[in-house]
Amino acid sequence: MVAKIRTLDERGSGRAEVWRENEQGNQKKIKLTIPQTLPGEEVRVGVGQRAKRRWRTFPEEIITAHEERVEAPCPHFDRCGGCVWQHWQYSGQLKAKTNHVKKAIEAQGFNSDLVSDTIGMDEPWHYRNKMEFTFSPEGELGLHEQGNFRKVISLETCLIAGKEMVEAAMDVAEWAKEYELKGYNKDLHEGLLRHLMVRQSFVTGEMMLGIFATESPDGPLKEAADNLVKRVEEKIPQVKSLLWLENRDWADRTQSENTHLLSGRDFIYDEMDGYRFRLWFDTFFQTNPTQAQKLVDIAVELAKPKETEKMIDLFCGVGTFSLPFASKVGKLAGIEIVESSIESAKRNASDNGISNTTFLAENARTGIDKMLESFGHPELLLLDPPRSGAGGKVMRRIGRAKPERIVYVSCNPDTFATDIKELEPFGYELKTVQPVDLFPQTVHVEVVAELVLREGNN
Structure with a gap:
């Protein structure tokens, strides 16, 4: 047919x-x-x-x-669900992403001419600094099959992950085979190895390996765990954090009930925009550091921060945007619901000698209210919410707070468009939308947008 x-x-x-x-x-x-x-x-x-x-x-x-069809370079492309656009010339991918953003804001009544062309990468391969691989029930390490979450494709390579990360993952896969360690069966809820997380700083070179398993590395598994430590120390010296993370939960997530430090520290150091960050296994940090730096640069350019101003960073995470902005404003307040991220943000600010920041562990809507009471009125507000967006209640609360300028960073153009629609009744005008490609070979695209409060609406 x-x-x-x-x-x-x-x-x-x-x-x-x-x-x-x-x-x-x-x-x-x-x-x-x-x-x-x-x-x-x-x-x-x-x-x-x-x-x-x-x-x-x-x-x-x-x-x-x-x-614009091209030959997909990855030998796993036909089956792997990791990156679905390898068969599309990169310039075509960028055009499609720009059109996606244009359609998203047009659907909410905004002028699509405000959308600039998507900023791509000079080298759109091996850009990811974090990968989560899955073990099959047979103990093979790979990624999920396209359209079939229960099937794992055994990998020989991965063209979007850092090269050293792939080599490290293959070493761990070889270790698992040598000790005949079984993977986790999602249907039967039995087996040992669930996931392997690999993250590496492209600046410091430090790498973290995290084995997610259903049992402790002690007892019957001690010999295998000790051998893994020896193997990693001899073959992968850039690994500064080797973790064994117990996860017996039925949910198929990379979470830990009990974390064992096999070697090194429980975090690694990374850097962005000249600032140093500590990254734990569950720390959210941009997975494409090259393009993330462009996000920060564009956000600063659009925000036009001043040393006399107060700024709120909503959904601040560990301070990816907070630290670069803190040196350019008078005072900065970060709000994030994840307490561990707030503790990391405080530590990261201290590590970098930044003293004009305040961080609050609170959900976005009530966090704004509390921060306005203690911090005062901000001239500038930046938000970088999850894929689901900030939501109408949060956006209306932002509108009532009336910051002069808003910079919205989003990984989902559709929720971004519905969110900023909520700001129109409060007198905000959308000025600029800049898409940035953080995920080449996939459908995803980030946007950085500037909104300004019209005169007379203060």
Whole structure:
């Protein structure tokens, strides 16, 4: 059956519609989701006799190829769900991301001409400084299969992770095989090894390895754990933190009930914009440091901070934006609901000799109220919420606080657009939207935007 790709869905897969005759001889329209395709392509696909109205299938043949189609360089591309756009020329990816942002703000009534072209990377490979790999029940290490969360693809390489990180992951995979350590079975809830987290600073070179397992490294596993320590110290000297993290919870997340330090410290040092940060296994930090630096630079450029001003950094995390801005404003207050992140932000400020910051562990909406009482009215507010966005209540609270300028950093153009719509009744005007590609070869894109309070609305 031949299908023509009309558009792409939110996961980067092609969408098409075909008509076919069902068992009763009636024509039936089937909506197809076809990964690894591009808009306008004609592809040959197989569709089962009992196809549902929505059917997922892979292309058997590309009949008419998009002019920007390229050969995917990764040997795992056909099966791995890690990066779904390797078959698309990078310039085409950037255009698609710009269009995504334009459509998102147009849908909320904003002028798409405010959106600049997406800033890409000179080298859009090996950019990630953190990866979370999964062990299969057989003990193989890899990433999840595209469209199948329960299937793990054993990896030989990963072209979006740092090269030294991939080599370290392969060493750990070899160690697990030598000791015949079983992986975790999500269906039966049994097995030992669940995940391997690898993170590395591209500035300091320091690396962290975290083994997530269902048992302690003591007792029967002590010999294997001791061998892992010896192996890492001999072969991967850049590892400054080797952790064994017990996780018996049914939820398939990289969390720890009991953390064992096998070697080194329980954190590594990283740097951004000249500031030093301590990163623990659960610390959120931008995974593309090259583009994250551009985010900071753009945010500062748009914000135009002044030494006489007060600033609030909402969803501040460990201070990624707080520290660079603190040196440019009079006083800065950071608000973040995760207490461990706030403790890290305080420590990071102290490590860098920054003394004009205040950090509060509180949810965003009530945190703003408390901070306004103790800190005073801010001329500048920056927010960098999670993918789900800040939400209407938080945005309206920001609107009522009436900072002169707002810089919104977002990893989700759709929730960004709905959020800033909430600011219009309070007199805010959207001035600039700058997309930045932090995730080449994937559908994701970040934006940095500037909003200004119109005169007469103070």
